[in-house]
Amino acid sequence: MINKSVFLSLLVIGVVAASAGTGTWAVISDTDSSEGNTITTGMIDLEVNGGGILDGNDEVIPVPILVEIPDMKPGREFVVTKQLMLHNNPGYVSLSITDLEEDGGELSEPEKEWEEAHPGSEDWGIGEVIVFDLSYRVDTTGNGVINENDAPAVVVVEYADYERLFTMDRDGDVFALGPDGNAAELPAETLIEVYQSFHMNEEAKNWVQGDTCTFTEIFYAEQLDYTGEEPTYIGPNLVDDD
Template sequence: MNAKGALISVMCIALVAMTAGAGTLAYFSDTETSTGNTFTAGTLDLKISDGEDWGDGVTATWTLSDMKPGDSVSGWVVLDTVGSIAADHAEITCDYSVTEESPQTESDTDPNTDQHPGWMAKNLTIDQAWYQADGYNINLLTGKNVLTGEQHDYWKIEDVDGDGKRTLYDLKYGNGGNGVDNLPPPDTFQYSFSMNIKFNETAGNDFQGDTFNLTVIFTLNQDGSQ
């Protein structure tokens, strides 16, 4: 073996030794943990009452039997929030259906009212609607707080079909389906919602014997984008 070859061999042996030694190095470490972390969702909880116990819903607030054109009915509901999260605003809208009389009376000129309930809804006029609390007395037909003069279109039941009346049809479909929107939430004060509904004098025989099933919907929203 010549000198050059011997030198290369020695260098290779040294490199292997250094590499093997590097694998035996050790360093201290210490690990601690954070335990018991939980994420519990808060609650946005609306309760309502119509003079009875508070609950998640009430029944038969607006009820009228043997209704004839020109008859009207009034009702009211109080809203309160018992959740842990503050609400941004409240909404009020409705949904409905029609139960067709069976067997039908001879004078019932429309045997299919249940298939287009909006027609009967357009004949149930809202001639009064208020949202009230301390400092607020909002006329939902005009969108105006009569105590302060503050007024907004989203507080108003929109005349969707342009017939010059505010009806249950308008409460369902107005403001993009939100009814009346951006109402002050019942966080600091309880709010009352009152409404008077009138069966139009011009309603004809199409509705004889039919039952209009109304659900008024109250929604509490956390964020202004809702």
């Protein structure tokens, strides 16, 4: 049996040993912090012929009329050039044609004779004999202009494959800018020239005299998603959500 003095000696030794052991667990450390972390959504702003962006007063610059052909004739071709630029982010771009309307215009004597000789032709519209093709080029050299040093034109649609464009059943069709209408990634802050070539059938007769077709062109830009994959659909919502 341990006597009292021995027991007290062992207790003191244990306390001293425990105290000494506790002191050996001290560590050297450092803490750093990062403040002001943010997440900001990306931006994309499509400029079309100098319009569709904000001016210095934060007012929207309207997109001008893009197609104005006052004297179309059978067999004629008119090429309309449009300049686009995606600001802030690369993306996909499409063109939609909607709000198609046809007007017979002022009746001329030759047109009247033709319609009298061909009953029913008075209901025909100029869209029956007008088609277009669509292509574009990108300023791949980055000098702010399109020239022979840039990549060749990319064909979106050829008029030979898209007959009678301006009939009402074509209203709302969407054309993605890319080879054969397949959406292609377009760079930001880079000039893109779009070429729209309108053709009137050379066999159109006197019934087209003075006829007019009006329409709206909608260019739509969509920022790339995080995967960078081609979208399944590229085009504006042409149906009211209401």
